[in-house]
Amino acid sequence: MHQSQFSACIEACYACAQACDHCAAACLQEDDVKMMAGCIALDIDCAQMCRMAAGAMARGSQMVSELCQVCATVCDACADECGKHEAEHCQECARACRACADECRRMVSGAASKASVGRGAAAH
Numbered sequence: 001m002h003q004s005q006f007s008a009c010i011e012a013c014y015a016c017a018q019a020c021d022h023c024a025a026a027c028l029q030e031d032d033v034k035m036m037a038g039c040i041a042l043d044i045d046c047a048q049m050c051r052m053a054a055g056a057m058a059r060g061s062q063m064v065s066e067l068c069q070v071c072a073t074v075c076d077a078c079a080d081e082c083g084k085h086e087a088e089h090c091q092e093c094a095r096a097c098r099a100c101a102d103e104c105r106r107m108v109s110g111a112a113s114k115a116s117v118g119r120g121a122a123a124h
Helices: 003-027 033-059 064-083 088-123
Strands: none
Touching: 003 033, 003 064, 003 088, 033 064, 033 088, 064 088
């Protein structure tokens, strides 16, 4: 797969990372920061994972499928946590995380089907 085939997923990853950064910063301004600790920690993890996955796609790394599968898992966890909170920044973050997880899964399934087609052609 070429970088252009990853463009929607790369964009979703960067949008998610930005939403997670914003959410973490906004959570730190909440009255009960301690209650938001889990949300903040997942925001940080998710933002980092999204940037790593986007970088791997941009480089055409051989580990793209694996990294994007992990990214989808982290995004799901972050979306679940952020979705528990009523703050608009958490709800926006949850939406961005779900969109990113969907794009990552779509990319992984597309990469897997292309890889199996390639292996099948080589085997004949």
